[in-house]
Amino acid sequence: MMWPEVSIANFCQTGSGGTPSRSNTNYYGGTIPWIKSGELRDEPLRATEEFITEQALKDSSAKIVPAGAILIAMYGATVGRTALLEFEATTNQAVCFVIPDSRIAIGRYVWYAMRANYESLLSKRVGGAQPNISQQIIKNVRLPIPSLSEQSRIVELLDEADRLRKLSCELDDKVSRILPALFLKMFGDPATNPMGWAPKRLGELADDKPEYGANASACAASEGKPRYVRITDIRENGVLSDKGVVSLDLEDYGRYMLAEGDVLFARSGNTVGKTYIYRLDDGACAYAGYLIRFRFRLGGTDPWFIFGLTRTAYYRGWVESHKRVAGQPNINGQEYAGLLVPEPPLALQQRFGALARSMESIVSQASRANENLEALFDTLLQRAFSGQLTAKWREAHMKELLTEMEDQARVLNIPLPKELEATA
Numbered sequence: 244m245m246w247p248e249v250s251i252a253n254f255c256q257t258g259s260g261g262t263p264s265r266s267n268t269n270y271y272g273g274t275i276p277w278i279k280s281g282e283l284r285d286e287p288l289r290a291t292e293e294f295i296t297e298q299a300l301k302d303s304s305a306k307i308v309p310a311g312a313i314l315i316a317m318y319g320a321t322v323g324r325t326a327l328l329e330f331e332a333t334t335n336q337a338v339c340f341v342i343p344d345s346r347i348a349i350g351r352y353v354w355y356a357m358r359a360n361y362e363s364l365l366s367k368r369v370g371g372a373q374p375n376i377s378q379q380i381i382k383n384v385r386l387p388i389p390s391l392s393e394q395s396r397i398v399e400l401l402d403e404a405d406r407l408r409k410l411s412c413e414l415d416d417k418v419s420r421i422l423p424a425l426f427l428k429m430f431g432d433p434a435t436n437p438m439g440w441a442p443k444r445l446g447e448l449a450d451d452k453p454e455y456g457a458n459a460s461a462c463a464a465s466e467g468k469p470r471y472v473r474i475t476d477i478r479e480n481g482v483l484s485d486k487g488v489v490s491l492d493l494e495d496y497g498r499y500m501l502a503e504g505d506v507l508f509a510r511s512g513n514t515v516g517k518t519y520i521y522r523l524d525d526g527a528c529a530y531a532g533y534l535i536r537f538r539f540r541l542g543g544t545d546p547w548f549i550f551g552l553t554r555t556a557y558y559r560g561w562v563e564s565h566k567r568v569a570g571q572p573n574i575n576g577q578e579y580a581g582l583l584v585p586e587p588p589l590a591l592q593q594r595f596g597a598l599a600r601s602m603e604s605i606v607s608q609a610s611r612a613n614e615n616l617e618a619l620f621d622t623l624l625q626r627a628f629s630g631q632l633t634a635k636w637r638e639a640h641m642k643e644l645l646t647e648m649e650d651q652a653r654v655l656n657i658p659l660p661k662e663l664e665a666t667a
Contacts, residue, residue, distance in 0.1 A: 246389045246630060247657055252382035254347040254655065259317070259378055260334035261304030263295055270299035276332035277305065280316035283338065285358055288314065288326035295333060305333040311350045313341040313357060315364075318375030323364045327354045339378050346654050348386075352394040355401050356386045359624045387628050389637070390647035396636055397627045408620045411613040418609040419480035421602055426551040429595050433557040436585040446580025448544040449537045453576030455510075456530035457499040461489035469496060469527040474509045474534060477519045481550065482610040486618070491529045499529040504546035506553075507534045508579050515572040516562030520550040522603065535576045545589065547596035552584060
């Protein structure tokens with residue numbers, strides 16, 4: 244069965260907000276929540292970073308948006324991302340709010356539907372330096388509109404899948420904290436170096452100078468070529484993702500092949516500073532040009548000690564203070580080589596390395612489970628709006644749904660789907 248597809252403009256109220264002048268100190272620090280586009284992360288929004296005053300509301304184009312509205316970022320780093328507003332608030336001009344007609348659609352259903360339309364929205368961006376989607380583009384989006392009861396059923400199923408996905412994310416996050424906690428317990432905070440170990444620069448500990456990866460194309464995953472490790476393939480916990488695996492499309496790739504214990508550092512982009520340590524279990528791998536490889540002397544420095552240090556707040560702070568922003572954040576190989584590392588005895592490093600490797604299966608399993616649930620949720624999200632997810636449920640409840648669908652069609656002034664006309 245095909246549900247009617249209706250443009251947002253035909254059953255929703257839309258609008259955008261504004262930014263009170265930053266130069267007027269009387270406009271900020273009030274009691275009215277004010278939301279920026281960067282706060283939209285495809286999650287329910289329960290709090291905001293800033294507040295404005297009644298005077299700011301009066302003097303600017305900011306306006307009160309009711310709880311239950313769907314928010315969509317029109318430009319900025321989060322363009323196309325959404326939030327479901329759980330409290331009354333105002334927004335800046337980069338946020339479009341969508342308020343559905345309750346006779347036609349449930350707000351949470353529309354929110355999930357807009358999330359399913361993310362890639363389509365991005366494809367409609369316009370502009371140069373900062374591509375954006377306009378309010379008109381959002382108003383033109385056509386969404387499938389089943390009966391209200393079926394919308395409720397879809398929301399119920401997606402909410403449960405989302406709950407499981409979040410539980411998995413929480414587990415993944417907790418597991419990811421084990422390694423830095425172990426590092427701090429065994430070595431102390433590198434920022435204060437409580438053990439008093441002599442610091443050395445990362446480049447002094449490495450076997451050779453930092454090496455940049457291959458600037459070559461990727462091709463479909465192939466048994467005859469190594470996996471091509473790119474920045475986007477490395478999860479935040481330092482484990483390789485199973486999504487979008489590709490191979491290095493290069494005949495002579497020997498110099499880019501990874502050896503056990505090689506540590507890679509991301510040198511540019513929003514994830515500058517991200518690290519990965521190569522494990523033999525990851526199979527034959529070569530690395531991309533936006534990554535820098537450090538290789539450590541056998542019997543000199545345990546690479547797991549270095550990788551563990553990169554999971555600490557000390558390292559994250561170092562990255563923040565050293566990344567250069569000229570178009571995009573960047574740290575080059577020479578700068579990474581200057582990272583100061585307190586050097587504990589090799590035996591202690593090796594003990595840490597042995598413990599870290601023993602935890603690998605736990606970390607990997609948690610990451611894989613999280614990735615599988617993310618993929619499952621994405622699949623369910625697409626199936627939900629094609630009608631597949633609730634097909635059997637709809638068939639079993641068709642008699643009860645018919646009246647709702649007739650009412651919706653009457654409000655929208657559209658005909659019922661042809662296959663229902665005879666039943667009606």
